[in-house]
Amino acid sequence: MKKKFLDLFLNKLHSFFKNSAVKFVILLGIVSLFSDMVYEGARSVTGPYLGMLGASGAVVGFVAGFGELIGNALRIVSGYLVDRTLRYWLFTFLGYLLLFAIPLLAFAGNWQVAAVLIIIERVGKAIRVPARDAMLSYATQKLGRGFGFGVHQTLDQLGGVLGPLIFAAVVFFKYDYRLGFLLLFIPACISLVFLFLGKMLYPHPQHLEVDVPELTTTKIPALFWVYLAGAGLLAAGYADFPLIAFHFQKSAILTPVWIPIFYIISMGASAVSALLFGLIYDRYGCVILIIAALLSSLFAPFVFLGNFDVALLGMILWGIGMGAQRSLLKAVVGDMVSKKMRGSAYGIFNTGYGIAWFLGSWLIGILYDVSIDWLIVFSVVAQLSAIPFIYFVQKKMK
Numbered sequence: 440m441k442k443k444f445l446d447l448f449l450n451k452l453h454s455f456f457k458n459s460a461v462k463f464v465i466l467l468g469i470v471s472l473f474s475d476m477v478y479e480g481a482r483s484v485t486g487p488y489l490g491m492l493g494a495s496g497a498v499v500g501f502v503a504g505f506g507e508l509i510g511n512a513l514r515i516v517s518g519y520l521v522d523r524t525l526r527y528w529l530f531t532f533l534g535y536l537l538l539f540a541i542p543l544l545a546f547a548g549n550w551q552v553a554a555v556l557i558i559i560e561r562v563g564k565a566i567r568v569p570a571r572d573a574m575l576s577y578a579t580q581k582l583g584r585g586f587g588f589g590v591h592q593t594l595d596q597l598g599g600v601l602g603p604l605i606f607a608a609v610v611f612f613k614y615d616y617r618l619g620f621l622l623l624f625i626p627a628c629i630s631l632v633f634l635f636l637g638k639m640l641y642p643h644p645q646h647l648e649v650d651v652p653e654l655t656t657t658k659i660p661a662l663f664w665v666y667l668a669g670a671g672l673l674a675a676g677y678a679d680f681p682l683i684a685f686h687f688q689k690s691a692i693l694t695p696v697w698i699p700i701f702y703i704i705s706m707g708a709s710a711v712s713a714l715l716f717g718l719i720y721d722r723y724g725c726v727i728l729i730i731a732a733l734l735s736s737l738f739a740p741f742v743f744l745g746n747f748d749v750a751l752l753g754m755i756l757w758g759i760g761m762g763a764q765r766s767l768l769k770a771v772v773g774d775m776v777s778k779k780m781r782g783s784a785y786g787i788f789n790t791g792y793g794i795a796w797f798l799g800s801w802l803i804g805i806l807y808d809v810s811i812d813w814l815i816v817f818s819v820v821a822q823l824s825a826i827p828f829i830y831f832v833q834k835k836m837k
Contacts, residue, residue: 468594480602500804510561511793518786534567589717669828675799676821735760
């Protein structure tokens with residue numbers, strides 16, 4: 440069994456590097472690597488930073504959730520505009536320019552200003568993601584969308600490791616969040632350089648995909664909405680890291696330097712799981728999402744009730760769930776929706792996902808201030824409730 444799986448992985452890797460589209464996937468992956476150094480680096484400390492500026496647990500949960508809501512709700516508009524105009528690169532560039540709101544957190548004097556800057560960056564993500572994901576779906580058609588999105592997510596999560604690592608070093612040596620935010624100007628600029636290179640080499644990324652006769656319809660299939668319902672339940676049950684970091688600081692489970700280190704470990708687990716789960720998805724379908732949901736549903740009791748060691752295990756499970764959600768959820772949409780409607784489909788999907796994430800994060804933040812036990816019950820039940828929807832989709836897509 441192990442040899443069979445290893446052979447499958449090596450064959451995928453060989454075909455991946457032979458295909459010309461791999462250059463495109465890697466270029467966008469490098470862009471995401473440096474941009475995630477910025478966003479994930481900041482995200483590893485925004486909870487404690489907002490707390491330091493006077494925010495409560497409910498405020499941290501609201502800001503994190505509302506940022507995700509804005510970052511996803513606006514995608515329905517940008518996705519529609521991408522399909523209508525085919526200006527993939529324009530929307531991608533506009534979105535990445537707003538990434539520079541994160542380094543400006545160094546100059547925030549109160550939690551309200553910091554919250555606005557966090558939300559501005561999320562607006563940028565709303566603008567760029569439908570166009571970027573549509574371009575990736577074109578390039579990953581022949582590679583296997585699960586594996587292709589998994590490779591992109593692995594590079595993305597590498598940035599999610601390096602960014603928090605910067606903050607861990609800064610906090611250890613200087614205990615200065617603002618210096619960490621200022622250093623993030625550098626990877627933000629590098630991401631734009633690689634994005635410009637991608638635009639020069641691949642001005643028409645939609646040409647990377649060959650039209651499939653069965654997926655030439657201009658309508659979004661009914662199965663898409665069932666799938667969105669399941670994804671929404673997964674999103675609603677997921678606590679955002681700023682609240683988790685806020686909990687670590689408030690409960691004194693971790694010292695400040697360990698908070699970004701825990702995030703680094705979870706991002707590493709996310710990177711490995713994204714690639715592994717993507718490979719399994721290409722062979723076995725959505726069943727791997729069910730396994731990921733079962734694993735990630737355990738993160739809440741471990742994170743919010745455990746000591747140092749148990750909380751670390753909880754963060755690994757949290758990272759595994761994030762890896763699955765950020766790679767597999769998008770791959771399934773690419774296999775389900777026709778090329779002509781994919782920008783809109785990603786926009787709609789991310790909007791629904793973002794609304795569920797916001798409402799769940801807000802409720803989790805409120806429950807944190809009221810009862811951690813009820814927080815855990817909600818998180819576990821919401822994630823497990825997604826499994827019947829995913830199972831139904833798996834049966835229909837066979």
